[in-house]
Amino acid sequence: xxxxxxxxxxxxxxxxxxxxxxxxxxxxxxxxxxxxxxxxxxxxxxxxxxxxxxxxxxxxxxxxxxxxxxxxxxxxxxx
Numbered sequence: 284x285x286x287x288x289x290x291x292x293x294x295x296x297x298x299x300x301x302x303x304x305x306x307x308x309x310x311x312x313x314x315x316x317x318x319x320x321x322x323x324x325x326x327x328x329x330x331x332x333x334x335x336x337x338x339x340x341x342x343x344x345x346x347x348x349x350x351x352x353x354x355x356x357x358x359x360x361x362x
Contacts, residue, residue: 289358291316291360294351298343305348307359313348 291314292305301323304316321327326341351357 289360292351292357293318294344294348294357296324296341296344297347297350298326301341301344302346303344305351305357307352307357309362310359315348 288347289306291306292303293302295302301321302318304318306314306316311342324341324344326343354360
């Protein structure tokens with residue numbers, strides 16, 4: 284399987300259970316595709332940003348994704 288063929292992988296937030304699809308294009312670049320709304324996420328629900336078109340970040344979800352990378356559940360292409 285080439286790096287381009289690596290599929291999106293599901294990752295659930297260890298805090299709220301929100302599930303997203305994730306693909307690492309490099310250590311620095313993470314593609315996150317939301318599969319549901321963000322209302323379940325307490326951190327995002329408390330965000331003062333009224334304009335949901337902006338990119339919001341949940342640190343707990345980011346930590347869950349990085350844990351999945353460290354555990355080898357999310358593959359990171361090698362340069």
